[in-house]
Amino acid sequence: DSGGTTPSGAASSDPSGGTAGTAKALKVGWSTIYLAPSWMQQTLKMLEEDVARLKGEGKVASYETFNANGDTSQQIAQIQAMIQQKYDVILVDAGSSTALNPVLEQAVAQGITVANFDSLVTSDKVIRVGTDQVEWGKMTAQWLADKLGGKGEIIAMNGPAGVAVSEERWKGAEEVFKKYPDIKISANVHSEYNLAPAAQAFASAYSAHPNITGVFSQGGALSAAALQTLVKQDKKLVPITGENYNGFLKMWADKRKEGFSSLSTAQPNYLSVIALEAAVAKIGGTAVPMDITVPLPKITDDNLDQYAKQDQPDDSYPIQPIPQSEIDKLIGK
Amino acid sequence: MMASTIRGALRDNRALWAFGVLALTWLAAIIFAQGFNSVASVHYLVQTASFLGIVAVGQTLVVMMSGIDLSVSAVVALSAVVCAQVSAGSGGAVAILTALAVSVLVGLVNAAGLIWLRLPPMVMTLATGTVIAGALLIYTNGSPRSAQIPLLDSLANGSVAGIPLATILWLAIAAAAVWLLHLSRLGRYAFALGTSEPASRASGVPVPVTTFVMYAACALLAGVAGLVLLGFTGTSSLTMGNPYQLLSIASVVLGGTSILGGRGHLLGTVAGALLLTLLTALLVAWNLSEGLRQVSLGLLIIVLLLVYARERRTT
Amino acid sequence: MRNRLETAVRLSGRAARGNLDLVGLCGLLVVVLVVYQRLDPTLLEPATITILSAQFLPLILAAVGQTIVMLTGGIDLSLGAVLSLGMAVFVINTADGTMSVVTAMVIALAVTVLAGAANGALVAYAGLPPIIVTLAASFLWGGVTLIVLPQPGGHVPTGLVRAYNLGWYGLALPAIAIAVALVLWKVVKTTRFGLTLYAVGGNEHGAFANGVNTRRVKIVAYGLAGLFTGLAGIGLAIQTGSGDPTIGTPYTLNSIAAAVLGGISFFGGIGQMRGTLLGALLLGLLTNLLLFTGISTFYQMILQGVVLVAAVAVKTLATRERVA
């Protein structure tokens, strides 16, 4: 009975979206390219909590997760199935920055509200909630360049080649490093965002270049791999940029007194929550901006203790909760 | 005539070739790329090679009987995840044993599928791999744990007389596998199965027993590799085994073992794993773009195989 | 007399068993379709057919390519990489305008045919087993794809994307493309080359000793597989309106699964393309079906593995010889 009508047309004009009783409850689905990585698991939990809350408020009727397990074509099929099943809101963590465009636009054309977060598509017809990946690279690279005083030798640890997130972060970093001709990038390593292969990749790069003075890393597991290797080999702890991967944060906290220093940022899990709330708000009639760029958190030597969680597994991504007011501001309420 | 005799002899000893090529590549690396001449570099190459190497030794056992195990990647993760999970409640020793037992179980299931359901090994092991990956998601509820198990930690990171313990473990495993494959009765049966199943059956080879033992041993070794990796990184993850699926097969083949089964030597796989690790490191050192790096890796593997791993025709 | 009769009975029994395979697959397909129809009543409407055929086209064509290679007794582990390569080459050459799309298609197909033929030449001349050659080649072509298209991008004319995905004057273009490709195969199969393909797969040395140029046959077969794989890549590019250098990877194993499900032997020389078609359809529909049933994603992977094992096991057990 959710019909093919465009729900936004029937929405009330109440900008606060507090018309829970009158608006119909929504059918929400999330299609994700992967579910196995712990970041995704954490995201799923956060999303489910928010869904539970919205259900309580009567705004969401049902919720479903779809895992494409790395297969972009399957993700397309999933979204098509969701269109078929007349979902009201489709959340997407995309497996390809371009391949999903047609099907997502098709969903939008059917009156479905599509909110894309984390790994973003290039289509401007959907709500896109993300961080600025180029800025990520710029910010952390700049910190490293400053730390090195503009000269030195570094190893760059990147994610898998050909994946948009990885390429964009590196693009930002490269821009910065171009300004410092005295910083030599002696090896540029690609690895899955995964500790074991990263550790091996770093170990082999490091054994070829033992004189590096810094590491640019664009992922937490990659940073942990690098730091771990240095610690194990009892080598000088050079500055390493990072991410809020708990294994890395714990090690950093531990080695901080030995002079190790980093600047880390995060791809916050609450992107999913913002995306969900943006979609719900949009259906509720709010003028939600199509591009929502969430500021990148900064984890420094000073605020590290708020993040590093000694009691949680290494493979988790601690993050400070985002206040509801902040969310409301981002989604234009 | 002399030349052809020598060629024949060398051809029959492809494992030796693998070591020769390894030595040459290493020499080339030392001369043409920087950083390969240090003790530290050797240390880390043999250490990282041992993770792959342990899996590849197991893979050799099944390839020799003309099988293939595509579930090794899943078993690596399975063993690490189970160990980390169990150790939280029951302590290290129990956890290690549980992990290994579960790994062996997977091997037995693989073998059962081959024997009783008559599935092609590729299909069966691929399917078990998928099932394990799904089961792990359910088991961990998506968040696998970290674990500091002292035994595994020292096994993965410690050294004795400058030789990484992981490498020593690898070589010990390889020695045991050499006995199993090349000296014991079961190994003979595996070779026989690898060259002709009908002839083996008609010669009284115990096909089920051989299959069960070899697949169980392969899975067990993947499990051991998972544990060592758990020790190495201190944490488990659901995807930690992924690189080993194809690389273990590539190591076996680079070691001169015929992928069709029945020909080769297990020690070749040791060289193969080292060679593959070295090649990867070398390509990193050259600082190529990822595209060029993959192209080079593919071409290098083909060229090396052309040197010594060609199959003879059945004329 | 009795002998003759028994032979006849045995033969017809075998024929039935040979087709039993396909009959079984067809039966399963019908069951799946009926269930599907209940969950999605629009199944047989043109719009849904367009969508589904667009969705299945890459897998079906990739499986056709894989089947050709498997019939020669080979296997192509670089199929996914070649598919991405075709897609990448296609999208960097398309701009708006029909002419350029056709040119881009021709260029992309030329590239994938060459890549396939190169695989075939290695298999034929290098004396290396296909599984190894194509494993190494998967790195090679994957690398080439990353050089051609370092990250997702490119653009396919929007009109084409719309016509392909939403129907063109009510015609399901992807379904037509699939039909054309299958007719093409049917023609190839009835040529001498088609028979040679089966001959080489069934007994390579025998074929060679009878004057068949086995090397050329392999090169052509892999090249032909490259053609179908390239078509799959182009289809995927049009479906998604763009190119992605890593999108092809899952097709390697999926195409093998479809072929095996369809009764193509790993040892070559045995199997029919219609089996592969059924296998690919079944695989695609089953995966889709899971999306409608609302089974937890955690269990979906397990189910996929179990379904594959069960399907292939039932098939092998039902059709195997009754020898001890």
Next chain:
Amino acid sequence: MTLLNVERVSKSFAGVTVLREVSFDIQAGEVLALVGENGAGKSTVLSLITGLLTPDSGTIRYDGEPVRAWSPHRARAAGVASVHQELSLNPHQSVAENVFLGAWPSRYGLVRQGDLVARARPLLERVGLDVDPRTPAGRLPLGAQQLVELAKALTADPRLLILDEATSALDDDQVRAVFRVVDDLRERGRSVVIVSHRMGELLTVSDRLTVLKDGEVMATRRRDETDHDDLVRLMVGRELSDLFPAKAAPDSPQADPVLRAAGLSIPGACAGVDLELRPGRIIGLGGLQGQGQREVLRALFGLRHHSGQTEVDGRPRRLASPREAIRRGIAYVPEDRKTEGLHVVRSVRANLALPSLRVLAPARALTTVSRRRENELVEELIRRMQVKTASPAQEVRRLSGGNQQKVALAKWLPARPRVLLLAEPTRGIDVGTKREIYHLLRELADEGMAVLVTSGDTMELVGLCDEVLVMYEGAVVERLAGAELTEERLVHASVVGHSTAEETSRA
């Protein structure tokens, strides 16, 4: 006119010289026989002619021109057709498709199955084969497959037909059909090279005979200048007496059967077969091709599902797998040695040791294989059976056919089986070796082994066996022993399908 000249060709494999300056020629309209012991180099020299191999030195002239860049493809195009010693059919394609392999008739480039079948029929008829051309070739019995090969060779109406042991799996009827084809070709001015170990056949069909020994031509004789003994002397280098050993004394006390089968049935292959195998006796299974003889042997070795009673040493035992059969002391040497008999890509040593691993690698040594004892065992076997191999490490596929057969038999001996099942044990084996095998089998029988042999060669059955069961359409129709065991009665029962006794009683 000389069609083909082989001039001083030599060939060696991995340092072992196989052909040494071999010369001979073939005239148009002539049938030339190549004879020689196993491993003399017959197949090798024929492979040079068909382009499968290239000579190390020497020339081959075809039509007076030295052949250049010779390959199977070119040879075929030039009118050389061959039936190789090893079958080259594709088991999964139909007989018709196999007959035209590589040269399928097509219209507008398309091959029509109906057309294939129609064109295959007369060819099959010509070689005396009565099968549906649509049958998959792999389903035919070996003999029929050889005839399909022959039909295939005839498709291009060859100028030179090469038959390398093309009659080894055929029964007498089928052999006659082949010879009709050969005669027909000769009459039309075509040439034929024929290799066979059945000397009698060669002496009837050929015009000249060239004898090879150890890779060298010993002599070439016209048919009317030579006879059986002369040829054997040239081949073997000495006289051969008593081809067959003496039989067991007919009135000697009979031991209890080791293996007994009652009502053995396999759907579509055999029905209600009763047989008893006793120590010291050699029993033969005769009859035309494919009357179920092979399946009986396979069933007794646990390779084929069957119904009926089987008893070992008087106790009922299920023979459900080869392992069980082996455990009960049964050994089997299959007809098709390349798939079930041998690991062709493995060494002679590995093949010979495989069934004896329990002894060579006992549990108390943690199943470690004793290399020393393995080498001893293997060398002993090679010596005893006179296997001609460069070394125990040589791959079995590099052995000549006859030597492969020896390995397939020899590997069972150390296990001291009590029942030996042999399918066509001398197929493709030279006279000298045949004699050795016959004597060996009798020796084994005298030592207490029970032997069951199938053979398409009537003379062999009559000469070797103590009793012969004749099979017809899956049933045993006649049992011949003692004075009743003659070639005439055996052939009669094979063809007519019931015993002479029955005939007389019915009359």
